[in-house]
Amino acid sequence: MPAILVRELVKTFGSTRALDGLDLTVQTGEIHGFLGPNGSGKSTALRILLGLVRADSGTVELLGANPFKHAVELHRRLAYVPGDVALWPNLSGGEIIDLLGRMRGGLNQQRRSSLLERFQLDPTKKGRSYSKGNRQKVALVAALASDVELLLLDEPTSGLDPLMEASFRQCLMDESANGRTVLLSSHILAEVEAVCERVTIIRSGRTVQTGALADLQQLSRTFLSLQLAGPPPEGLGQMAGVHDLQVESLPPAVAGSTDAVTQVSCQVEQSALDGVLRQVAQVGVISLNSQPPTLEELFLRFYADPTTGPTTETQTQTQTQA
């Protein structure tokens, strides 16, 4: 049974359609990345999972139960770090950590002190005097110090410095090793790449991609830049998996030579790479430059416009793989 199962989730605020048929599956024990542009509905989805907000339609199951109806029982088994951490100005960080932990059903004192150490957080400061990053640390320690099955984290590192972020990643790995499930909403791709096994990308309240990170990388494209000894092979631009083909004729490489040299650049999907290389090899390759696919580039494409995203075919494929 998956830890989180969301199907066709719809939520509107007045005329804003915050969630528009969201699908999300998080398997027990995995660290699941939850990505999407600003305002795409990540926080709204998390708040529905917490039972703070009621869904308009669709099914939501959290640890096997309805989060709105069984909020209290479920909350004993999960911890949450909100995107905007608001603390009580007159309570010290230590008091807040203990209070939230106790109201959740207890917290592990040993882990509490090791986390304070790890995040270098001073628990004696009052809520009003913490910086943004330190406010976030208070919420993180309160969440991570509890013995819970599931962690719901809404951009937990947006205020942390790189050192602290590294500590946070280490904590997540430890949590995962202990069998905890994590749903991590984040804008920091390096973090997602480092810790998440699977990701879900949403846009305008709708899931545009979900799958194992390794599979997604398959979808990303290698950038090729070649100098060919002649005109590019016929039909290169029409080949499946080849995008943005650009051809430019250059003056002959050797003075007086009649061989036309062409500069070719294109983006090639992993699946088409072999075919493209065979074709150009027949023309003669003078130089070849390739840039490996980056996750960044893949996400940017999903964020920007769905039409440039991978075809529906590959999308369904990845979903079935998941």
Place this chain on the structure above:
Amino acid sequence: MTASENGFSGTVGLFRLAMRRDRILLPAWISVFALTAAVSAQATADLYPTLGSRIAAGNTINSSAPLIAIYGRVYDTSSLGAVSMIKMGGFGGVCVALLSIILMTRHTRAEEDSGRMELLSATAVGRLAPLGSASAVIVFANLVLALLTALLLVAVGLPASGSLAFGLSWAGAGLAFGAIAAVCAQLSSSARTATALASVVLAACYALRAVGDSVFGSDHGPGWPSWISPIGWAQQVRPFAGDQWPVLLLSLCFSISIGAVALVLASRRDLGAGLFQTRSGPAGAAARLRSPMALAWRLQRGAFVGWLITFVLLGLMIGGIASSVGDFLNNPTAREFITKLGGEKGLVDAFLAIELSFGGILASAFGIQVVMRLAAEEREHRAEAVLATAVSRTRWALGHILIAAFGTAALLLAVGIAAGATSAIQSGEPNEVSRVALASLAQLPAAWVLTAITVAVLGIAPRLIVLGWVMFSGFILLAELGPLLNLPQWVLDVSPFAHVPRLPGVAATPTPFALLTAAAFAICAVGLASLNRRDIT
């Protein structure tokens, strides 16, 4: 460019922004004040149609130290304006001062707390601009209020000169407390503290003039304590009784100097900081800080203690005054005046009944304030963290609601016991303590209804939570002006306080208490049910 040159840059822009934010609040408030003044002037004219009846009414007040302490002295009993505005001058001045305090805090300290000021300060807005624009809002609002009030008073037939003096006396109190609030905003580390601090100063100023007018005062004028109180100054303008214009200058100079102090403080202070550095706290929570109830108590206890002290003092004052009410038992006009104010038999009991019902209304403000704090927990996103733990919405809200319910009871008991004890010591009747305490507690079910209605607003439409205060002011206006206006009984009965028997001194059946309590529970239950169904935002 010098610091002072760019310190105020952006003031005009901020002023426009503030006026936009207050485009409903300000006109509403100003018109309620001005209308209240005009309506009570009209009503008093109808109540005392002859010169003789006015002089009698004025003499009644002037012959009773307790009434002088509460309202002030009528300096010209033959003047309709002076007699009819006696309640409005002191009490009204306090309300206008409160408005200025709220406005000042809202546009300075509260903006800093919310972080919006940081956003603005990063633009071409000088560090003195927020204070500058808030002061402009206060000057503007008080002047409009003064002129509108004067116009309406003239419209109901009072002399123009006195009407203007009256309007400006209000504005004087408003400006003075706007300036005091500006200093408090610089000293405090949060908006809540700033408002509380300024309100304490206001209460002290009111008490000063009460003592100055009654204990130290004579028919010719008050003693020195009234002359160090901005509320005292407002009354010493003596509208319709000689119009002492120079006193207005006193208010003006005071406001300007205190405002200058605020500016100096503001130019030295860091954004978001108060005068006192925030101290550090414990590294871990005490064992009892483990439930939403404990958290609610932690958040509300400071305010509760403040209220409790106020109510004990109020009780001591009421008890002390009650025992001197008998002094003018022989004065027939006094008898008529007091019975007209609502009592039925026994002047002391009638007086106690009036004062205790006032205590009941005040105590209901505590309940409303507690629920407002609960609403702020949600609005400022702190509820989210609690509700994401194993705490149901009902338990979260109940923590605060129970404090409201039991806190109100404690306040009423405190005022009752304090008043009863003072009265018992002077009269030598020990039974007095329990009798007055019970009479005070009789207000509890009605106060609960107001708390419950605020809970219902929180449950159904949290964005409209300010309706809690609107309802509160509405019930007060209904009780104060309703009888003067001869409103039909069913309109007066809208207020829960209209159903409370005027204890002590009259027979009471349990029925109204049971009905009010049942109504409070039912309305609260509706609120909690709605809270459980809606989105937490």
